[in-house]
Amino acid sequence: MEHLQTQGISLPRLGLGTFRMQGDICRAAVESALGLGYRHLDTAEMYGNEDAVGAAIATSGIPRKELHITTKVWHENLAPDAIRRAFDGSLNRLRLDHVDLYLVHWPSRNMNLPAIFETLLKLKQEGRTRAIGVANFNLALLKTAVEEIKAPIACNQVEYHVMLDQTKVAKYLAAKSIPLVAYAPLAQGRVASDETLISIGRKHGASAAQVALKWLLDQDSVAAIPKTSRAESQRANLDALKLKLDDEDRKAIAALPKDKRFVNPGFAPGWD
Numbered sequence: 001m002e003h004l005q006t007q008g009i010s011l012p013r014l015g016l017g018t019f020r021m022q023g024d025i026c027r028a029a030v031e032s033a034l035g036l037g038y039r040h041l042d043t044a045e046m047y048g049n050e051d052a053v054g055a056a057i058a059t060s061g062i063p064r065k066e067l068h069i070t071t072k073v074w075h076e077n078l079a080p081d082a083i084r085r086a087f088d089g090s091l092n093r094l095r096l097d098h099v100d101l102y103l104v105h106w107p108s109r110n111m112n113l114p115a116i117f118e119t120l121l122k123l124k125q126e127g128r129t130r131a132i133g134v135a136n137f138n139l140a141l142l143k144t145a146v147e148e149i150k151a152p153i154a155c156n157q158v159e160y161h162v163m164l165d166q167t168k169v170a171k172y173l174a175a176k177s178i179p180l181v182a183y184a185p186l187a188q189g190r191v192a193s194d195e196t197l198i199s200i201g202r203k204h205g206a207s208a209a210q211v212a213l214k215w216l217l218d219q220d221s222v223a224a225i226p227k228t229s230r231a232e233s234q235r236a237n238l239d240a241l242k243l244k245l246d247d248e249d250r251k252a253i254a255a256l257p258k259d260k261r262f263v264n265p266g267f268a269p270g271w272d
């Protein structure tokens, strides 16, 4: 598995998303993914599944340093003392003494960005998160974080898939050598029924979902975190890395309408 190097951490380019999985289903899905070779797990306090993710990690027996664990602080907890409480809760539920990446999950209208990053950086200095980052930051917020505050963010996690244009944000991140972590990389499963992707997949003996994932992972500095509870889809998503798309495929995917956003980062004024 290829990794992206960012702010001192090594991020596996394909990870397992865990949104909308909880309890035993989540635990079993994470155990299965770890068994198949996944080493990057994406969770959040808001998902209500850090305990299940932590239980799966604990029983896996995989050395901690081989795993990359991302979790996130919810937008209601962005005051400095609230971040600390949220972070302690996340670590306890995950049964870990540190995470690899701690993200601001959503921007909020009244957030104090300098104070937020100061708090996150303290957690980093204390060795309790190896890196910090953001999610759902539009170009304006990214510029504030990177150029004004000079926060050492290791990624921006945003919705990105074959049906949504993210050129502006992706170009900015690439120019600053900051990875883009694509969430909802399968457009929440919708790519599976897209005729263009199905026909490209047929040509290569692959599925539409595999085509959609490889299109993302062929882009420099992009990682992806598809969610699936099913072992066969977890394996298929790993196997997508072996697929070789050609120019004709890329042209057909480029021509798909790219105006479909399925998650609304409503707290970020002027998202574009």
Ligand SMILES: NC(=O)c1ccc[n+]([C@@H]2O[C@H](COP(=O)([O-])OP(=O)(O)OC[C@H]3O[C@@H](n4cnc5c(N)ncnc54)[C@H](OP(=O)(O)O)[C@@H]3O)[C@@H](O)[C@H]2O)c1
Pocket: 016, 017, 018, 019, 020, 042, 043, 105, 135, 136, 157, 158, 182, 183, 184, 185, 186, 187, 188, 189, 190, 192, 207, 209, 210, 225, 226, 227, 228, 229, 230, 233, 234, 236, 237, 263
């Ligand atoms: N930072 C944020 O604000 C934010 C927002 C949204 C999501 N995320 C993160 O990103 C992760 C991924 O996003 P998502 O879960 O919304 O959507 P997604 O990964 O694009 O799609 C998940 C859906 O695709 C299906 N699927 C997965 N692999 C497949 C395959 N090989 N073939 C066919 N169908 C397949 C899954 O079905 P089954 O489960 O039935 O297999 C599930 O219904 C989340 O789990 C979460 O960790 C972050």
